Amino acid sequence: xxxxxxxxxxxxxxxxxxxxxxxxxxxxxxxxxxxxxxxxxxxxxxxxxxxxxxxxxxxxxxxxxxxxxxxxxxxxxxxxxxxxxxxxxxxxxxxxxxxxxxxxxxxxxxxxxxxxxxxxxxxxxxxxxxxxxxxxxxxxxxxxxxxxxxxxxxxxxxxxxxxxxxxxxxxxxxxxxxxxxxxxxxxxxxxxxxxxxxxxxxxxxxxxxxxxxxxxxxxxxxxxxxxxxxxxxxxxxxxxxxxxxxxxxxxxxxxxxxxxxxxxxxxxxxxxxxxxxxxxxxxxxxxxxxxxxxxxxxxxxxxxxxxxxxxxxxxxxxxxxxxxxxxxxxxxxxxxxxxxxxxxxxxxxxxxxxxxxxxxxxxxxxxxxxxxxxxxxxxxxxxxxxxxxxxxxxxxxxxxxxxxxxxxxxxxxxxxxxxxxxxxxxxxxxxxxxxxxxxxxxxxxxxxxxxxxxxxxxxxxxxxxxxxxxxxxxxxxxxxxxxxxxxxxxxxxxxxxxxxxxxxxxxxxxxxxxxxxxxxxxxxxxxxxxxxxxxxxxxxxxxxxxxxxxxxxxxxxxxxxxxxxxxxxxxxxxxxxxxxxxxxxxxxxxxxxxxxxxxxxxxxxxxxxxxxxxxxxxxxxxxxxxxxxxxxxxxxxxxxxxxxxxxxxxxxxxxxxxxxxxxxxxxxxxxxxxxxxxxxxxxxxxxxxxxxxxxxxxxxxxxxxxxxxxxxxxxxxxxxxxxxxxxxxxxxxxxxxxxxxxxxxxxxxxxxxxxxxxxxxxxxxxxxxxxxxxxxxxxxxxxxxxxxxxxxxxxxxxxxxxxxxxxxxxxxxxxxxx
Amino acid sequence: xxxxxxxxxxxxxxxxxxxxxxxxxxxxxxxxxxxxxxxxxxxxxxxxxxxxxxxxxxxxxxxxxxxxxxxxxxxxxxxxxxxxxxxxxxxxxxxxxxxxxxxxxxxxxxxxxxxxxxxxxxxxxxxxxxxxxxxxxxxxxxxxxxxxxxxxxxxxxxxxxxxx
Numbered sequence: 010x011x012x013x014x015x016x017x018x019x020x021x022x023x024x025x026x027x028x029x030x031x032x033x034x035x036x037x038x039x040x041x042x043x044x045x046x047x048x049x050x051x052x053x054x055x056x057x058x059x060x061x062x063x064x065x066x067x068x069x070x071x072x073x074x075x076x077x078x079x080x081x082x083x084x085x086x087x088x089x090x091x092x093x094x095x096x097x098x099x100x101x102x103x104x105x106x107x108x109x110x111x112x113x114x115x116x117x118x119x120x121x122x123x124x125x126x127x128x129x130x131x132x133x134x135x136x137x138x139x140x141x142x143x144x145x146x147x148x149x150x151x152x153x154x155x156x157x158x159x160x161x162x163x164x165x166x167x168x169x170x171x172x173x174x175x176x177x178x179x180x181x182x183x184x185x186x187x188x189x190x191x192x193x194x195x196x197x198x199x200x201x202x203x204x205x206x207x208x209x210x211x212x213x214x215x216x217x218x219x220x221x222x223x224x225x226x227x228x229x230x231x232x233x234x235x236x237x238x239x240x241x242x243x244x245x246x247x248x249x250x251x252x253x254x255x256x257x258x259x260x261x262x263x264x265x266x267x268x269x270x271x272x273x274x275x276x277x278x279x280x281x282x283x284x285x286x287x288x289x290x291x292x293x294x295x296x297x298x299x300x301x302x303x304x305x306x307x308x309x310x311x312x313x314x315x316x317x318x319x320x321x322x323x324x325x326x327x328x329x330x331x332x333x334x335x336x337x338x339x340x341x342x343x344x345x346x347x348x349x350x351x352x353x354x355x356x357x358x359x360x361x362x363x364x365x366x367x368x369x370x371x372x373x374x375x376x377x378x379x380x381x382x383x384x385x386x387x388x389x390x391x392x393x394x395x396x397x398x399x400x401x402x403x404x405x406x407x408x409x410x411x412x413x414x415x416x417x418x419x420x421x422x423x424x425x426x427x428x429x430x431x432x433x434x435x436x437x438x439x440x441x442x443x444x445x446x447x448x449x450x451x452x453x454x455x456x457x458x459x460x461x462x463x464x465x466x467x468x469x470x471x472x473x474x475x476x477x478x479x480x481x482x483x484x485x486x487x488x489x490x491x492x493x494x495x496x497x498x499x500x501x502x503x504x505x506x507x508x509x510x511x512x513x514x515x516x517x518x519x520x521x522x523x524x525x526x527x528x529x530x531x532x533x534x535x536x537x538x539x540x541x542x543x544x545x546x547x548x549x550x551x552x553x554x555x556x557x558x559x560x561x562x563x564x565x566x567x568x569x570x571x572x573x574x575x576x577x578x579x580x581x582x583x584x585x586x587x588x589x590x591x592x593x594x595x596x597x598x599x600x601x602x603x604x605x606x607x608x609x610x611x612x613x614x615x616x617x618x619x620x621x622x623x624x625x626x627x628x629x630x631x632x633x634x635x636x637x638x639x640x641x642x643x644x645x646x647x648x649x650x651x652x653x654x655x656x657x658x659x660x661x662x663x664x665x666x667x668x669x670x671x672x673x674x675x676x677x678x679x680x681x682x683x684x685x686x687x688x689x690x691x692x693x694x695x696x697x698x699x700x701x702x703x704x705x706x707x708x709x710x711x712x713x714x715x716x717x718x719x720x721x722x723x724x725x726x727x728x729x730x731x732x733x734x735x736x737x738x739x740x741x742x743x744x745x746x747x748x749x750x751x752x753x754x755x756x757x758x759x760x761x762x763x764x765x766x767x768x769x770x771x772x773x774x775x776x777x778x779x780x781x782x783x784x785x786x787x788x789x790x791x792x793x794x795x796x797x798x799x800x801x802x803x804x805x806x807x808x809x810x811x812x813x814x815x816x817x818x819x820x821x822x823x824x825x826x827x
Numbered sequence: 828x829x830x831x832x833x834x835x836x837x838x839x840x841x842x843x844x845x846x847x848x849x850x851x852x853x854x855x856x857x858x859x860x861x862x863x864x865x866x867x868x869x870x871x872x873x874x875x876x877x878x879x880x881x882x883x884x885x886x887x888x889x890x891x892x893x894x895x896x897x898x899x900x901x902x903x904x905x906x907x908x909x910x911x912x913x914x915x916x917x918x919x920x921x922x923x924x925x926x927x928x929x930x931x932x933x934x935x936x937x938x939x940x941x942x943x944x945x946x947x948x949x950x951x952x953x954x955x956x957x958x959x960x961x962x963x964x965x966x967x968x969x970x971x972x973x974x975x976x977x978x979x980x981x982x983x984x985x986x987x988x989x990x991x
Contacts, residue, residue: 032933035868251934490932673971
């Protein structure tokens, strides 16, 4: 791309984001800010039982309540939904079964919220309570009653196993094998905006829903499926999300309810979830138990890893099949493991469904991996920084699991973060009670395959120009606060040589914008961005062809910069951008162009190779400093340093904000966030209830708790990315948790092998240390999980071709190589 | 219980203007601002006084409007995010939030700006710690607070320059 060599006018310059003014004036309209004449209000009745058969729902009294217009129950929704085609297991309102406290059972639509709430209390539901499954081990031990009648067996939802080369052999040949157990508690997104939706019939009688969704395209498909209405008669408008973090990726029961009610009643119907309900909708971080065995030589080279994970899935599939993969697949991207085996099992439990939260399935194994490396370095008497530098993957590498690493700035990140944090001067040298910890991570810039199988592009952009000089960009991408509108505006403005003030961005509207799969997996910058580059380049070519004769030059010598269009060798002459557009419109007619993007085909060819590949991986390295009060266990974090390989920062203000925001969310979950549950006493129903479904009890860091973050952006443009820009929204969260755990070890010599790291755990570990026991708190056993026989694939360097092969064949091939 | 409860009528001073309004007496100030006066710039994040998204100024003091009954606000001066702008121009706090990255998704932004405005009115030159303390009741899930603190610092500098 020649524009990466051209001097850049917009890209890389600190700039007010295009939606900045709307946000600071309160003019931005979130879903709950919308209202229409004759609008009705919906409320949901939710299950008080974690697991029960719904024997009957009697809504007669509710229907007669003043102000009530409609009551919906499971009988009104015979068709299930599910974001992944392999996990279509959920109904907008439960039909025969409820699977967690909070599962919606019925809906009241009334003239005002108050009447709807009153009517909810009049609905009589007869439940027959079933034994709840309280956790994955419980689910393994109690295959009956089954929470769902599909899945692998009993209460196992997904069970996966992959082996890339003979890992037992790799561990046998190591000088020692580090074996560790880790646990990562679940936590939730806690977006500031509670989900809200407004559905109505438009002037043509078609259904329109404005909703706080990250994925209008997937919601569109699911609405069509559940409501049995053609997609062409449904328009989904993703309102700007007041924070997403993955929590607004799944379609929600409430979205189907208001849509159905609008179709039945012909009136606008709105719902706004309460904060408590948002905790029940959840789809957040899976609690994961992990067992990690890593072979190491005495020189500190890794020989292989065997990773096992056990996920607490909650009551529904959600993104679970992908989440299960993600507890393994990205582990070998940062360091070279000659052989790698991973087994993962997701169990249904009677809790709100888990799903994608920032980092989707990868923070848990990354935590274990990076803490284990710290332990290995300690055992080898080696600086953890040196151990990491010794094992890094290189640009263009394939992993044992056939992921293409692409560009990597991880070594630069490590060296930079060590320098700015004074790692060498601090590690092991700070006074007792103070320490530093280091960790690394990687994340995908977009997943290589769509959630449903299809051969179409992942993102489409249309750019429209007219004689006013206004550039309008249409794209299905969704602004969730991450700055996707700004990314599109900046890329198009740069390519056409105008400033972002001339660009208007229209996004996230299935009625008028080309399909983009949504704001998840850090895919928008690269995918919508590449589509935008293509569309804008096509338009620029049209303009250049139209004006080159007047400029007395060739089309490819026409330069577009700062609102001017001129010949490269005659920069003094030329015309304004508006004049160029006018000239082109006169010659060519109305000016518009489209662009689209599909990621490259991944190199792995075995079944399951579609999860993990990405056109580009970002890399991060983090140092956390921690102070531990040994009397109270209190942890204070004075400062965090983060170096992030971003390829190129399109807008450094926003990129830095994403890094700091990621660090914040990582530190908050490392120290305190827990989506955890407790059993009520038997006399109070014995139900499994959320410990803290409120913002007061669900602790998160405030401005007072948040340390200063020093950010270093490592910029080496990636050739697969628009203007070289890789992702930044998720990667910088990931190394914070292990870096904190490692800092605590440096400070007081104890290992906390689970997240969150709370003062009580630190105290327990300190007590164990004082008593001469292992100075550690963490899981002490791993249950027997019936993992399947692994899919065996030879690593690239053992003669593999990316396909599944037989293990015996692998040994022969390995022998042949030797 | 009646579907449409009795309404009360009173007049508040909202963003410097008399705002007569009638509403159901159980409504919070937040609900009346958003639903009866159409001022949706003030957000709700919990309705329980936990998140700070609904912060407005009542007689110059930051108040969680989800915990205040509108019934108690007759005759009082209410300032919301819609009243902060200076004609067509942004208030220095608004400009600083937009320029420094103090606003990502924007949902907590109106509440934080109102809190910051009250802070700068009583303390034109706050330290970083004073800014953090003043805004500790406003939760933000996007920014990690750092760019919020930087925005308030930057606006404070500008506002002080305006005064001299």
